Amino acid sequence: MERSIQTISPEEAERQRFFTEEIRSLPQKPSSYFVVTYGCQMNAHDSEKIAGMLEGMGIHEAESREEADFVIFNTCCVRENAERKALGNITWLKEVRKRNPNLMIAVCGCMIQEPGMAEVILRQYRFINLAFGTSNLHKFPELLYRALNANSNTVAVEDRDVIPEDLPIVRARKEFAYVTVMYGCNNFCSYCIVPYVRGRERSRDPERILREAGELCENGVREIMLLGQNVNSYGKDLQDGTSFPSLLRQLDALGIPRIRFMTSHPKDLSDELIETMAGAKHILPQFHLPVQSGSNSILHAMNRHYTREQYLDRVDTLRRAIPGIGLSTDIIVGFPGETEQDFRDTLDLVDRVRYDSAFTFVYSPRVGTAAASMAGQIPPDVSSRRIQELIRLQESLQQDTMKRFVGTEEEVLVEGLSRRSRSEVSGKGKHGISVTLPGSEEDIGHILRCRITGLKNNTLTAER
Numbered sequence: 001m002e003r004s005i006q007t008i009s010p011e012e013a014e015r016q017r018f019f020t021e022e023i024r025s026l027p028q029k030p031s032s033y034f035v036v037t038y039g040c041q042m043n044a045h046d047s048e049k050i051a052g053m054l055e056g057m058g059i060h061e062a063e064s065r066e067e068a069d070f071v072i073f074n075t076c077c078v079r080e081n082a083e084r085k086a087l088g089n090i091t092w093l094k095e096v097r098k099r100n101p102n103l104m105i106a107v108c109g110c111m112i113q114e115p116g117m118a119e120v121i122l123r124q125y126r127f128i129n130l131a132f133g134t135s136n137l138h139k140f141p142e143l144l145y146r147a148l149n150a151n152s153n154t155v156a157v158e159d160r161d162v163i164p165e166d167l168p169i170v171r172a173r174k175e176f177a178y179v180t181v182m183y184g185c186n187n188f189c190s191y192c193i194v195p196y197v198r199g200r201e202r203s204r205d206p207e208r209i210l211r212e213a214g215e216l217c218e219n220g221v222r223e224i225m226l227l228g229q230n231v232n233s234y235g236k237d238l239q240d241g242t243s244f245p246s247l248l249r250q251l252d253a254l255g256i257p258r259i260r261f262m263t264s265h266p267k268d269l270s271d272e273l274i275e276t277m278a279g280a281k282h283i284l285p286q287f288h289l290p291v292q293s294g295s296n297s298i299l300h301a302m303n304r305h306y307t308r309e310q311y312l313d314r315v316d317t318l319r320r321a322i323p324g325i326g327l328s329t330d331i332i333v334g335f336p337g338e339t340e341q342d343f344r345d346t347l348d349l350v351d352r353v354r355y356d357s358a359f360t361f362v363y364s365p366r367v368g369t370a371a372a373s374m375a376g377q378i379p380p381d382v383s384s385r386r387i388q389e390l391i392r393l394q395e396s397l398q399q400d401t402m403k404r405f406v407g408t409e410e411e412v413l414v415e416g417l418s419r420r421s422r423s424e425v426s427g428k429g430k431h432g433i434s435v436t437l438p439g440s441e442e443d444i445g446h447i448l449r450c451r452i453t454g455l456k457n458n459t460l461t462a463e464r
């Protein structure tokens, strides 16, 4: 069935502004909120939008969820334990409600968008007031208004692909901002639930992205992170010929000091994108390139559309064009049918590439995906042994790989005081690696030049 893509119409936006104003004047509205976020950067950014809408209603952020009288769980369903954790915390809130009978609870995000999940949750967790899916985020004011005036719980999950624009945003940091460039994914990797809960790929209008980025730059934001499930297929659905590399070139010309992006699919990593990065002034030398497996037969079963040879070629091209580039990846072990040799191929690939960091996961079956019903599911003890081995290898290589930065100059965007000492600050270098250096609270939000002097665990240490 053809799925329709809709940008929020001015009438819809006006309708939501109406409900925002209505809630402002409601005597029974909650006075404070707390958003609990699970999962990826996309979810973190959605939580910033939820916070923006709540502030517009005159509801302000509480110090903690225990102190809030409206708690919103923005859930993730990519792995089973993220779901379990969210449900465990929701159950815990039932106890909190005994002390605060006015406590409101909402659950939203990817988990609610799973087919039938909202009904299951509301049946099992009757104390939840409101549940809504990712495609209903822009209707949050209206849904909350209904929930505040209802005697039973309110649920809204639609199966449509929306491009939500012009939502108010409370950004978690002053110097750093997420900018979504596209929503959804068309790839249907056989283990992944994202295309089912986030819909098909839809690119935002480049003019809107450039306007948003320009305003952030004027407001003193030092770094933006462009977001999308598969950013480098940005523009394929646009009529005006804008591609991800051309969008990057336009963003680079705005003069924002630092631009990063994630996540990229290796099959869509074009030479043009690499050349654009190499020639840009502000696009940071960092690339997150999920490989998932080093075995061709597993990559095929995962529906990834590249081979290990093609992946290694992309890594070589990146490194030739941008020497010293920071490289990170995602790897799944224990995918159905993964033999010992397949796993060895993954170890071999990790050994060849030498990533600066790797996010490693045990395969987690997700109902409705192709891999969940594949033969050859791997016993937990085997997956567990494999992931331990992979982590040990990555850790030992990483220590070695990161030594290349010692003695080099680096620029660090300071995020906060270091956890160990109030006379040290920490932040991210241009290559995406954490750096700790001498500093104080006044340095937060600034880009500091420093010299890397050493390496402690997975963090670089530096002097100014």
Ligand code: SF4
Binding pocket: 185, 186, 187, 188, 189, 192, 193, 194, 195, 229, 230, 265
């Ligand atoms: S590219 Fe694959 S892993 Fe990434 S979101 Fe799309 S389906 Fe999921």
